[in-house]
Amino acid sequence: MNSIFESLTGMKALTDQVVAMDLLISAKSGVRNYAMALTESxxxxxxxxxxxxxxxxxxMHEKISAYMVSKGWYHAFDTNEQIELNLKNIHTAMNLPTL
Structure with missing residues (x-):
């Protein structure tokens, strides 16, 4: 079913981007949690x-970030580009066909 949805919407790359972003957010959370635990050790x-x-x-965070930058999915050093990408992704998500 997922391949049919991807074919209809052209969302394969965006799906990969969403998974990578979720992994990056989880990695950031892990870094923060380890740093906090370290101060309490x-x-x-x-x-x-x-x-x-x-x-x-x-x-791990560095590897995920570098991967996303290489794909053009993450603009850590250019806030304006990242905002534009986020707005584009929001627009795409808002215009997905309902099944």
Missing amino acids: GTPEIKHTLTRHLEEALD
């Missing part, structure tokens, strides 16, 4: 473990 062992996890989460 009680022992050097826990601090070391959380620091390692934070570094891994930052690396």
Whole structure:
């Protein structure tokens, strides 16, 4: 059913973009959560473990961001371009045919 919907709407690329953005938002949340937990850690062992996890989460965020930038789905360094992309995506979503 999903391939039929994608064919009718031409939404394959946008679907991939939405999944990537959701993953990026989750990665950002993970970074924030690890950083917060790190400030509350009680022992050097826990601090070391959380620091390692934070570094891994930052690396994952960087990889996702770089992928999205390479696809033109994320303009982290140009707010105006990102706003234009967001508006285009909103317009596309608002004009999807109802099934």
